[in-house]
Amino acid sequence: MTGDSLLSVQNLCVDLNTSAGSTAILRDISFEIATRQIVGVIGASGSGKTVLARALASWLSPPLGISAGRILFQGRDLVADAGLAKRLSGREIAYVGGNPAGALDPTMTVGTQIVEKLRAVRPGISVTDARKRAIELLSAVRIPAAHQRFHEYPFQYSGGMMQRAMIVDALISDPALLIADNITQPLDVTIAAQILKLLRELANEFDTGVLFVCSSLPVACDASDRVMVLHGGQVVEQQPPAALVQRPRHAYTQGLIAELPRLWDETTPAPMHGDARQPIMSVRGVSRSYSVRKPGGLGKVQVQAVRQVDFDVYAGDNFGVVGESGCGKSSLMRLLTGLEQPDSGEVLFEGTNVSTSSSAELRRLRRRFQLVLQDPYGSLPPQSTIGAILEEPLKIHRIGSARERRARAAEVMNEVGLPPSLYHELPMGLSAGQRQRVNVARAMILEPRLLIMDETLSALDQTEQGKMLSLFERLQAQHGFTYIFISHDLAMVRRVCSRIAVMYLGETVEVAPNRKLFFDPAHPYSRALLSAAPTLEQRRYRPEECLLEGEPPSPIDLPPGCSFANRCPHAFDRCRLESPRLRSSGEGALSACFLHQPSSQRATTAELLR
Amino acid sequence: MFIMVFLAKRLAQGTLIVVLVAFVIFTLLRVVPGDPVRLMAGGMAPETLIEQIATEMGLRDPIPVQFGRYIASVAQGDLGQSFMRPASGAAVGGASFDDMTRSERARVLDLIAEAAPKTLQLALLAMVFALIVAVPIGVAGGLHPGRWPDRMALYLGSVFVSLPNFWLGIVLALLLSVKLGWLPAIGYRGFAYTVLPAIVLAVEMAPFIIRTLTVSVAQIMRQSFIDIARIRGLSRLQIIVRHALKNASVPLLNLLGVQFSMLLGGVLVVEFIFDYPGLGLLTINAVLQRDFPLIQGIAIVTSAAFVLINIAVDLATTAIDPRLEY
Ligand SMILES: Nc1ncnc2c1ncn2[C@@H]1O[C@H](COP(=O)(O)OP(=O)(O)OP(=O)(O)O)[C@@H](O)[C@H]1O
Ligand code: SF4
Ligand SMILES: [Mg+2]
Numbered sequence: 006m007t008g009d010s011l012l013s014v015q016n017l018c019v020d021l022n023t024s025a026g027s028t029a030i031l032r033d034i035s036f037e038i039a040t041r042q043i044v045g046v047i048g049a050s051g052s053g054k055t056v057l058a059r060a061l062a063s064w065l066s067p068p069l070g071i072s073a074g075r076i077l078f079q080g081r082d083l084v085a086d087a088g089l090a091k092r093l094s095g096r097e098i099a100y101v102g103g104n105p106a107g108a109l110d111p112t113m114t115v116g117t118q119i120v121e122k123l124r125a126v127r128p129g130i131s132v133t134d135a136r137k138r139a140i141e142l143l144s145a146v147r148i149p150a151a152h153q154r155f156h157e158y159p160f161q162y163s164g165g166m167m168q169r170a171m172i173v174d175a176l177i178s179d180p181a182l183l184i185a186d187n188i189t190q191p192l193d194v195t196i197a198a199q200i201l202k203l204l205r206e207l208a209n210e211f212d213t214g215v216l217f218v219c220s221s222l223p224v225a226c227d228a229s230d231r232v233m234v235l236h237g238g239q240v241v242e243q244q245p246p247a248a249l250v251q252r253p254r255h256a257y258t259q260g261l262i263a264e265l266p267r268l269w270d271e272t273t274p275a276p277m278h279g280d281a282r283q284p285i286m287s288v289r290g291v292s293r294s295y296s297v298r299k300p301g302g303l304g305k306v307q308v309q310a311v312r313q314v315d316f317d318v319y320a321g322d323n324f325g326v327v328g329e330s331g332c333g334k335s336s337l338m339r340l341l342t343g344l345e346q347p348d349s350g351e352v353l354f355e356g357t358n359v360s361t362s363s364s365a366e367l368r369r370l371r372r373r374f375q376l377v378l379q380d381p382y383g384s385l386p387p388q389s390t391i392g393a394i395l396e397e398p399l400k401i402h403r404i405g406s407a408r409e410r411r412a413r414a415a416e417v418m419n420e421v422g423l424p425p426s427l428y429h430e431l432p433m434g435l436s437a438g439q440r441q442r443v444n445v446a447r448a449m450i451l452e453p454r455l456l457i458m459d460e461t462l463s464a465l466d467q468t469e470q471g472k473m474l475s476l477f478e479r480l481q482a483q484h485g486f487t488y489i490f491i492s493h494d495l496a497m498v499r500r501v502c503s504r505i506a507v508m509y510l511g512e513t514v515e516v517a518p519n520r521k522l523f524f525d526p527a528h529p530y531s532r533a534l535l536s537a538a539p540t541l542e543q544r545r546y547r548p549e550e551c552l553l554e555g556e557p558p559s560p561i562d563l564p565p566g567c568s569f570a571n572r573c574p575h576a577f578d579r580c581r582l583e584s585p586r587l588r589s590s591g592e593g594a595l596s597a598c599f600l601h602q603p604s605s606q607r608a609t610t611a612e613l614l615r
Numbered sequence: 616m617f618i619m620v621f622l623a624k625r626l627a628q629g630t631l632i633v634v635l636v637a638f639v640i641f642t643l644l645r646v647v648p649g650d651p652v653r654l655m656a657g658g659m660a661p662e663t664l665i666e667q668i669a670t671e672m673g674l675r676d677p678i679p680v681q682f683g684r685y686i687a688s689v690a691q692g693d694l695g696q697s698f699m700r701p702a703s704g705a706a707v708g709g710a711s712f713d714d715m716t717r718s719e720r721a722r723v724l725d726l727i728a729e730a731a732p733k734t735l736q737l738a739l740l741a742m743v744f745a746l747i748v749a750v751p752i753g754v755a756g757g758l759h760p761g762r763w764p765d766r767m768a769l770y771l772g773s774v775f776v777s778l779p780n781f782w783l784g785i786v787l788a789l790l791l792s793v794k795l796g797w798l799p800a801i802g803y804r805g806f807a808y809t810v811l812p813a814i815v816l817a818v819e820m821a822p823f824i825i826r827t828l829t830v831s832v833a834q835i836m837r838q839s840f841i842d843i844a845r846i847r848g849l850s851r852l853q854i855i856v857r858h859a860l861k862n863a864s865v866p867l868l869n870l871l872g873v874q875f876s877m878l879l880g881g882v883l884v885v886e887f888i889f890d891y892p893g894l895g896l897l898t899i900n901a902v903l904q905r906d907f908p909l910i911q912g913i914a915i916v917t918s919a920a921f922v923l924i925n926i927a928v929d930l931a932t933t934a935i936d937p938r939l940e941y
Contacts, residue, residue, distance in 0.1 A: 064846050095848020107839040110858045112865075112936045121857070126848040160938050174847060 011214040012038040012061070012182055017074035017084075019053075019060055019238075022067070030056050030069065031238045038182065041208050043215040045229030045246070047222050049257075053238040054218045058186040061216060062100040063090035078182065096126035099175035103187030105167035109159045109174075116140070116155030119174050126178045142173040146203055164330075165196035172200070176207060183208075186218045193329035193493070198537035198548055201228045222261055223539035226250060234258050250541050264467055266496035268523055268540050276323050276503040276519065284317040284353075285455055285487050286374070291315075291340055291350035309563060310336035311347070312511040315587055315595075318455070318489060318504075323481075325502030326491045327534070331557070333511035334491045338459045341489070342376050343367050354455070372402060374455035375448035377441075384444060385432040391418070391443055392428040398451050417446040420483075421476060438469040442476075449480065457489045462497060474501055495538045499523055507531045510557055510568045513587065517594030527590035528598045529573045550574065567599070575600055622926070629922030634686065636918040637911060641682050644907050689915065694723035695908035697901075723912035726897060731916065734886070734893030737809050737816070738878035742871065744817035749824035756825065757832025757863070758855065768829050772822035784815045784888040801890050812889045816882060820874050827870045831863040838862075865932050865939075872928035879924075880917045 019031040031053050038044050048054050059065050061076060063083060076083040078098065083090040094100075102108065109118050120135040130138075136155070143151035146169040154166070162170060168188055175183055185204070189197035201224070208215050219225040225232050226246035233243040234255060241255040253259045293311040311333045318324040328334055339345045341352055343359040352359040354370055362370060378384045385394060395414040399405060405413065415425060421442040432440060441461060448456055462470045474497070480486055492498055498505055505522050507515040507530065515528040524545070526532050536546035551574065558564060558571060566581040567573070573580065579599050590596040652669045653660075669675050673684065688695065700721040756768030788811060792800035799808050835841060836859055844854045879894065886895035894913060901909040933939045 062846050094846050100843075100846045102843065104839065108843050110840050110844075110862065111938055112861055113858075121853075122847045122849060125850065125853060158937050178848065 010037050011040050011042075011079065012216075013075075013077040014061070015075045015077065017057075017060065017076060018072045019056055019065065019069055020072040021069055027072070029072075029238060031060070034074070034240055036233055036240065036243060038214040038216060040181070040212050040214050042231070043205065043208055043217050043229045044243075045225035045232040046216065046218045046235055047220065047225045047232060047261075048235030050220065052235045054220075054235055055186055057235065058100070058184050058216065058218050061182075062098060062184050063087070063094050064100065095122065095180075096178050097180050098182045098184065099178065099180040100184045101168075101171050101175045101186070101188050103190040105164065105171045106159075108167070108171055111159055114156050114158055115162065115170050116143075116157075119143075119170070119177060122174055123177045139173065139177060142177055143170065145207075146170075146173055147199070148173075165192050165200070168192060168196075168200060169203070172203070172207070176211060176213070179211060180213060183213050183215045184218075185215060187220060189224060190220065194495075194537040194539065195329065195533055195552060197224070197539075198552055202548070204228060221539050222265065223541045226541055227539065261467075262541070264471060265541060266500050267542055268496060268499050268535070268538060269542050269545055276501060280319050280321060283320045285320045285322075285355060286318040286341070286489070287353040288314055288316050288318075288341070289351050289353070291337075291347040291352060293336060293340055293345065293347050295336075310511050311340060313350070313586075314506075314508070314511075314513050316506050316513060316516045318487060320454070320487055321481075321485060322487050322504055323502045324487070324489045325498040325505035326489065326508060327493060327495060327498055327505060328508035329493060329534075329557070332508045334493075334508060335459060336511075337508070338376070338457060338491055341457060342374070343370070368402075372451045373453050374457065375451065375453040376457045376459065377444050377448045377461045378459055385440060387432060390429050390431060391423070391435075394432070394443060395447055395450055398447060402451065404451075413450060414446075417450050420449075420480065421446045422472075438465055438473070441465065441473060445473075445476070445480075449484070449486075452484070453486070455487045455489065457491070459491045460493070461490075463492070463494065470497065477501065495534065496540070507534065510563070512568060512597065514569065514598070515590075515594065515596040516587065517590075517596070518592065521592045521594045525592075527594060527596035527601055528569075529575050529600070530569050531596075533572070567597075618930075621930075625922075625926045625929070629919070629926065632922055633915060633918045637686060637689070637915050638682060640911055640914045641685065642678055644905075644910060645678055645681070650905075685911070692724070694727070694912040694915065696720040696722055697726060697909050698904070698906045700726065700906070700909075723908050726909060727894070727912055727916050730892060730894045730897045733803060733809075733891065734879060734882065734895065736806075737813055737882065737886075737891065737893055738875060740809050740813035741816035741820065741878060742875065744813055745820040745824055748817065749821040750828065753825040753828025754832055754855075754860065754863075756829035758836065758859075760829075760833045760836075765829065765833075768825050772825045775818050775822040775825075778818060780815055780819050781884055781888055783818060784812070784885060787811055787814060788889070803890075803892050808889075808891065812882070812885045812891050815885050815888075816878065823870060823874065824867065827866055828863060831866045832859055835859050835862045861935060865936050868928055868932050868935075872924050876921045876924050879920050 014037070015035050017031060017034040018029060020027040021030050034057065036044065046054050046057065056065070056069060059069075060071060065071065071084055074084065078093065081089060083093070109115060113121075116136065116139055119139040120132060123135045123138065124130055124132070140151050140155050143155060148154050148166055148169055154162070159167060159170075172188070189200055192200065204215065204217070205228070207213065217225065217228050219228070222232075226249065229246060231243055232246050232249050234241050234249075234257065236255065236257045241257060242249070242253070244252075244254075249258065250262060253262055291311060291314045292309070294307045294309045296307055314333075314337060316324070326334055326337065336345075340347050341359070343352070343362065346360050351361070354374060357366070357370060359367070359370060389397075392411070392414050395417060396410045399410045399413065404410070415428065418425060418428065423439065423442050423446065427435075427439070432443065435443065444461070445456075462473055465473065477486075477488065478501075481488065488501075490498060490502055499519065502519055504516065504518050506513045507517075507522070507526075507528065509530045515522065515526065515531045517526065517531075522531060523535065526535060526546075529551070532546045532551040536544060536548045536551035558568070564571065564581070566579075566583060567576070567585050570576040570580040577599075583599075585597040585599050585602060587595040587597045588602050590598075590601050650665070650669075652665050652672070652674065656665050656668060666675075673681060676684075685695070697720050752764075752768050752771060755764035757765075759765055788800040791798045791811060798811050799805075800811050802808065841854055841859060844858060845851075882891075882893065882895040883899055884895075885891070886893050887899055890896070894917065897909070898913050900906075901913065929939075
């Protein structure tokens with residue numbers, strides 16, 4: 006399947022040269038890439054993946070520099086011949102990075118810039134030919150209406166489309182080697198899965214060798230023919246993915262694989278349900294829209310961020326809300342906590358309507374439900390000590406004397422595993438994990454009953470995430486907390502949540518118990534999400550069958566009918582006319598899809614629509 | 616489509632601004648001490664005559680009434696007549712009050728129409744000189760932050776800024792005109808008379824252009840799309856000319872808009888030094904003579920020019936960077 010050796014890296018060393026001396030960043034790296042071969046590179050953050058990718062693209066700049074070794078590209082050494090390296094870059098060796106957002110000039114259309122780049126590296130090509138080729142490739146990477154998108158500016162592209170445009174930009178000069186550094190990192194799982202599929206097709210079609218740098222082992226294994234593990238600047242092993250997963254040789258790889266959360270492991274116990282007779286929070290037909298300026302024109306348009314969301318959270322539940330970026334998860338969180346009022350519908354907390362409560366009432370309610378936010382760096386006031394941050398909620402609610410408050414702060418610090426010495430420290434020196442613990446401690450100091458976690462663990466690496474989850478479990482056992490986890494991470498949700506709501510374009514399309522959702526999802530979108538989830542396991546849902554092309558439509562002009570209809574592999578006539586509502590799909594699950602709603606329900610749906 | 620709506624909206628806003636400016640100036644002129652009729656008629660004129668002229672001219676009506684009358688005629692394109700100047704040219708002296716009839720006085724519009732093109736010519740030439748000097752220095756400084764072109768840009772800017780324009784004007788006039796005889800200096804009898812004052816103005820403007828360019832070019836060169844352009848295979852020249860300079864031109868255009876407006880409104884000192892018959896000199900004389908209609912006329916015309924320049928700059932910058940439209 007793969008061809009001749011294209012790139013041969015021999016004993017490559019890269020040093021960081023500072024006035025204090027030089028430190029080795031990469032040591033003795035050797036590997037080969039053949040034509041049409043995809044070589045994956047994985048490793049922890051800081052292991053040197055990006056430095057390696059940049060070294061191969063001749064893009065290292067001081068203080069980094071190659072101190073030894075050779076990079077033979079088609080037999081010629083790029084380290085020795087800087088002029089050659091410069092001539093090849095962008096032409097035979099192309100690079101795509103993980104941050105497509107700032108990669109192109111914001112003042113020029115995407116098409117113009119791709120044409121400009123092609124003509125810069127292949128001066129013989131006429132503008133018309135270059136344009137034709139760019140539009141061809143843009144359609145090849147499935148940019149919808151490519152001839153039109155060609156004339157749009159970078160800021161008019163979504164993240165996924167921009168990443169595809171950058172792949173076009175890299176491949177348009179027909180390079181022999183493509184270096185892809187974490188290209189799926191900023192993308193949602195369903196879009197990332199599309200890009201990986203595309204990469205494989207392109208490598209075969211254009212005879213390109215690919216170095217695929219990635220921070221997720223499942224993704225790297227999915228995408229590559231061979232996976233190289235980088236640890237502390239050294240290649241500790243390289244094997245084909247299957248062999249690597251079954252017989253990892255190095256301790257680092259073994260640890261990584263052992264820790265990997267699994268989606269479809271029958272032995273992973275599904276967390277216990279709360280008591281269905283005791284809903285602690287009920288969300289009833291909640292909708293919220295925001296008005297924003299119309300792009301490119303005057304006047305306002307309505308963005309429907311949350312539409313008809315319905316679910317109950319039972320006491321003692323771990324309730325999960327999953328969905329891709331922009332699906333309305335965070336807007337929903339603001340409605341749940343009473344930070345904003347819904348346009349219609351209601352949010353009940355222990356029977357009290359959060360949406361209509363007065364601010365004094367709301368403050369009392371807030372003692373009983375607390376929010377833990379996403380960003381560990383933005384949410385702590387930099388000038389207050391940890392102790393002051395923790396005691397602040399007690400002060401606001403006028404609880405206890407100064408001595409008692411201090412004792413209480415020390416107590417929660419101990420509970421979340423923060424050393425007492427941090428009491429007088431500022432948040433500045435804390436690691437991401439410690440910051441998140443401070444956030445959790447601050448939320449639980451008022452002894453709430455419900456904690457809402459908005460992407461609380463997304464900023465942490467796999468190991469630290471595991472520790473936090475054990476902490477949550479312990480706290481739940483001790484205090485009887487109920488959790489709502491808002492997340493895009495299916496593996497995390499699988500491990501901790503008892504019931505899960507799947508959101509798509511502001512709607513809850515499925516609400517199901519853990520096992521039912523992962524083993525027998527009723528909604529086609531849930532299956533698409535599962536088919537795209539990065540995992541090393543045998544997939545229950547094959548991307549070829551579940552994952553359709555395209556991106557979610559904009560929440561501004563929603564098509565009538567089922568909002569998933571334009572990407573749904575099972576869409577039929579009715580889906581484009583009526584909107585499905587949540588109906589029982591068995592085993593205590595609800596799903597909004599006509600597939601399992603007999604058309605006798607048509608009357609009721611029509612009634613509901615009225 | 617978008618552009619028509621944009622223009623209509625901005626022009627409507629602009630008209631409102633001009634009317635407001637006119638009202639403020641109008642009111643101010645009528646509350647400050649100093650009766651123009653007294654100046655016009657001369658110190659020797661009897662009180663009754665002054666009152667008579669003032670009433671005839673409507674100067675004793677309530678201010679809103681006067682303003683309404685004024686703005687209605689402005690809307691018809693009539694800026695009124697100068698209090699002081701005869702149609703033939705030089706200001707009329709106070710002594711000749713008795714033989715003055717209104718029809719003989721110069722129309723404000725004519726006075727402005729005569730002076731404005733000279734100021735425009737001066738402003739444009741000054742801008743060209745300033746750009747010729749400042750663009751290479753500023754861009755070079757921005758491309759090599761911390762190195763000698765950057766430092767040179769900084770030093771030159773500080774030197775230019777600290778030269779007082781009246782001093783520079785006099786020195787240049789002495790040197791280039793009196794001593795070397797290369798350029799004429801005082802008055803206006805052809806294009807050559809514009810060069811010296813334009814140089815003085817250019818020296819005044821250049822440091823701001825240099826500073827803006829160094830900062831914006833340096834900032835854009837740090838953006839990731841510039842860095843990435845290199846490994847996409849673009850040449851350095853292409854990156855600088857097509858991308859860095861294009862992006863840096865947005866703040867530059869904004870600055871030039873402001874500077875140009877300032878030139879049109881107030882090259883007072885320079886026009887005065889060189890006795891250059893532009894709007895600045897006209898303004899100075901009008902103020903000294905309390906020539907209300909002329910002062911108002913100049914205020915209206917220059918504020919309208921500000922509004923138009925602003926719109927033009929916004930159109931140009933959105934054409935360069937379409938994100939600004941939003
Ligand atoms: N320009 C630089 N100056 C100084 N140190 C650098 C520079 N670039 C990288 N390093 C160091 O080199 C090491 C490897 O960094 P690198 O960016 O390659 O990690 P990575 O594996 O890509 O991590 P991530 O998964 O977070 O992207 C790190 O210790 C980093 O601090
Ligand atoms: S209702 Fe129709 S379009 Fe919507 S998910 Fe079900 S089958 Fe697909
Ligand atoms: Mg990296």
